[in-house]
Amino acid sequence: MLSARSATTVRATLPAVRGAVVEIAGRFYETMFAEHPGLLNLFNRGSRASGEQRKALAGAVVAYAExxxxxxxxxxxxxxxxIAHKHVSLGIKPEQYTVVGRHLIAAVKEVLGDAVTPEVASAWDEVYWLFAVRLIAAETRAYQRDGIDPHHVSAPWxxxxxxxxxxxxxxxxxxxxFGGVPAHRPGQYVTVTADLGGGVVQARQYTLSRAPGHDTLRITVRRVRGRGDAPDGTVSTFLTRDVRVGDLVGVSRPAGDTVxxxxxxxxxxxxxxxxxxxIAALLEHVAAVRPERPVIAVHAEREPGRHALRxxxxxxxxxxxxxRSTVCYQRGDLPPGAVGGRVVPDDIPVPPDATAYLCGPVPFMRDVRTSLLRRGMPAVRIHFEVFGSDLWTTGAEQLPDPALAAAD
Structure with a gap:
């Protein structure tokens, strides 16, 4: 619990921090990576370049302060x-929170200047450490429960x-x-670590696209094509274009709470x-263990040639x-049974006592979730997985980003 004195200070300064928090996060990453370049391998370079990374961090800190x-x-x-599941899959260690905290509070002081009195700095430091301790506790429990050494979360597969x-x-x-396939649940992901050469190592999370019960794990990767000035995704390009049978990649134990x-x-x-x-993993598991359970599947794709795992x-x-399965293609020749156009959220059936699982672009999931809620499905029965930086859950999408505004 935040101390009463700090709570008063944080409430008073929240508007100023919220307005500058993305700039603060950007400055934080800049100074931290300059002093600790080894941490670059833990972060998605594409998300950092696009600004998603700083917005995700900013959103989480502001949400926790609120x-x-x-x-x-x-x-x-x-x-x-x-966050804890993702950190465990990356091997984040408690001592790294000290580094993050030091650079984050320094960035607050640098961006907000004289407005950050010792009292303000102390209050926001308290916010950070309450958040950090909660995350450390969740991650420590996970490491202990699954017998994971945070210094060695990735093994060659x-x-x-x-x-x-x-x-x-x-x-x-x-x-x-060595060893066997670790126990996991349908809907979880693994972190794949790719050595891209030149000392560049990058880690990405990829959902397991099959149910448990096999002697191998399967990931299904779509190459991220750059748009405008943005480059192609480095790891997705490496995995889809360069990796061949017989190659080794680093793989973590499965993680994730959308199960x-x-x-x-x-x-x-x-x-x-x-x-x-x-969705493919969830469906396979239900077919194997609860085939009597009714399932409605709705999938949207640009065109038939892009439809993976059909x-x-x-x-x-x-x-x-x-x-009951509905597939909607936005363009191209439609195969038998397919529907042309976009998914209309209000057309998705909502049986009584149903549970929903959503995965796709955030605007798509937001529209579907809004429709399900409006038609009576409780929020606790709507689960979703966000690929990449999660800007939705904390409302980080709405935070002002001075760097992006300047670019426009």
Whole structure:
């Protein structure tokens, strides 16, 4: 709990911090990486270049400050869980929070200048450490529960299979070089560490696109094509273009909290693009262990040639006693049973007592979630997975970004 004195100070300074927090986060990353260049390998260079990374950090800090002062409505339990799972998959260690805290408070002072009195700095330092301690506790529990050494979260796995799934999308089968496939749940992801040469190592999270129960793990990766001045995704390009059977990549233990519930009610699985990956794993698992459970699947794709894992979904959907599938293509020749145009959220069926799982671009998921809520589905039964920096959960999308404004 935030001390009473700090709470008063944080409430008074929240508007100023919120207005400058993205600039603060940008300055934080700049100074931290200059002093600790080894940390660059833990962060997505593409997200850093686009500004998503600084907005994600800014959103989380502001949301937690609002939570502590009773002025916000962001569900911090889910935010902490998402961040902790990602940190465990990357091997974030408690001592790194000290480095982050020092540079973050220094950035606050630098950006806000004389407005940051010792009292203000102390109050925001308290906010940071309350957040950090909560994350450290969640991550420590996870490390201990799963027997993970945070200094060695990644192990070499061999690529034993490669399938061209669709345009720009490749599935890779990964086998451990020692031990077996770790226990995991449908909907989880692994961190894949790629050595890109020249001392550049980058880590990305990829959802497991098959259910548990196999002697390999499968990831399905879509190559990220750059738009405008943005370059192609480095790791997705490496995995889809360069990696071949027999190569080794670093793989973490599975993590992630968007996992299948244990209920028996209907499932509504809604995806778009490569967001089909967790949906494919969920569907396969239900077909194997609860084939009597009704499933409604809705998928949106630009065109048929980009539809990854279509055969996987059809195969396992056919094993269910009740399976309704709708596929919407925005363009191209439509295969039998497909629908032309975009997914209309209000047309997605909502059976009583249904649970929904969403994965795709954030605007798509937001529209679907809004529709489900409006039609009576409780928020606790709507689960979603955000690929990349999570700007949605904390409301970081709405934060002003001076760097992007200047670019416009």
């Amino acid at each position: 939570h502590l002062t009773g002025t916000g409505d962001v569900p911090m339990r889910s935010v902490v869980s998402r 061999k690529v034993v299979g490669r399938t061209e799934e669709a345009e720009d999308a490749v599935s890779l089968l990964l086998a451990p070089t 299948l519930d244990t209920g028996s009610g209907p499932l509504v699985l809604v995806s778009a693009g490569i967001g089909i990956t967790p 055969e996987h979904v059809e195969e396992h959907g056919a094993r269910l006693e009740s399976f």
